[in-house]
Amino acid sequence: MTPRKGERPPVPERLPAPVVDAHTHLDACGARTPEGVREVLDRAVAAGVDRVVTVADDMAAARWAAEAATWDERVFAAVALHPTRTSDFSDADKAELSALAAQPRVVAVGETGLDYYWDYAPKQAQHEAFRWHVDLAKRVGKPLMIHDRDAHDDILKVLDDEGAPADVVFHCFSGDLDFARACVERGFVLSFAGTATFRNAHALREAVAWVPEDRLLVETDAPFLTPHPFRGRPNEPYCANYTLREIATLRQVDVADLAVAVTRNAERIFGLGDATRS
Structure with a gap:
């Protein structure tokens, strides 16, 4: 019997690491x-x-993520205002985000960046908010988590103009090999979601196969972007297992070795060993 579309994918066999x-x-x-x-x-x-790392896209989500990271030692948070929500970004919002970003269980500023696919916020408002978040990440000394949709060149221009924080993560990396090279040359990290498993994502899969091991993360962006062959069904963090296995196949490496490398990268970038319960 074909599973219903609304059902979660099966929980896969546990990763070796x-x-x-x-x-x-x-x-x-x-x-x-x-x-x-x-x-x-x-x-x-x-x-x-x-x-x-549970990630905010608006102010309510930022408050919730910071609190949820104190409920369970397996959860960390990132806070920011999503670019599509920046048409109304008040001084009060900025003050609150600054305070939330300084909390010990908040390990990144994100997701922030530019989104040219939707027209919910004017480009000028997005650019101003993005530049503010870049500065916030540098002020609190935490990674910047980038949302980049149809805005590759402008994202790099803002980061070049402002001076990027020490750690920059391109969440759900969506570029091709050339863009991956441009990011890695700047020391940025590429995080791959379920889209890396999509059979028609040829340019993205080429980038997955190339990116240096120490510049690679895996993510779900759950509940969105469920990996192949479960596209259209609800995503959850356990589905990062499917994506990691596919990445290992694309890179022709052992799953256990890749898991160890990805974990080492996440611990380094987000300082997970240093984040203490609040």
């Missing part, structure tokens, strides 16, 4: 309570995904 889901949205997955977060993380751990 644990990995970190570098970008997920636990609140959008429906895990809005401590009990719900624990259930999602228990499923993730069963698949070998032992920690997650």
Whole structure:
């Protein structure tokens, strides 16, 4: 019998070494309570995904993510205002985000950047907010997590103009090999989601196969971008297992070795060993 579209994919066999889901949205997955977060993380751990970074896209989500990261030691947070929501970005919002970003369980400023696919916010407002977030990341000394949709060149221009923070992560990297090279040359990190498993994403898969091992992260962007062959079904952090296995195949490397490398990168970039419970 064909599974219903709304059903979660099966929890896969546990990875031989644990990995970190570098970008997920636990609140959008429906895990809005401590009990719900624990259930999602228990499923993730069963698949070998032992920690997650839950990411905000608006002010309410930023408050929630920072709080949720104190509920479970397997959860960390990133806070920012998504570029599509920047048409109204007040001084009060900036003050609150600055305070949230300084919290110890908040390990990144994101997701921020530019989105030229949707027209929810004017480009000027997006650029101004993006530049502000770049500065925030440098002020708090935490990685900048980039949302880049149809805006490759302008993203790089802003980062070049402003001076990028020490660590920059391109969440759900969507570029080709040339853009991957441009990012890596600048010392940036590329995080790959379920799109890397899509059979028609030829240019992206070429970038996945090339990116240096120490510049690579894996993520789900759950509940979105569920990996092949489960496209269209709800995504959760445990599905990073599927993506990691496909990346290992594309790179022709051992799954366990890749898991160890990706975990080492996540711990280095997000300072997971240094983040303490608040």
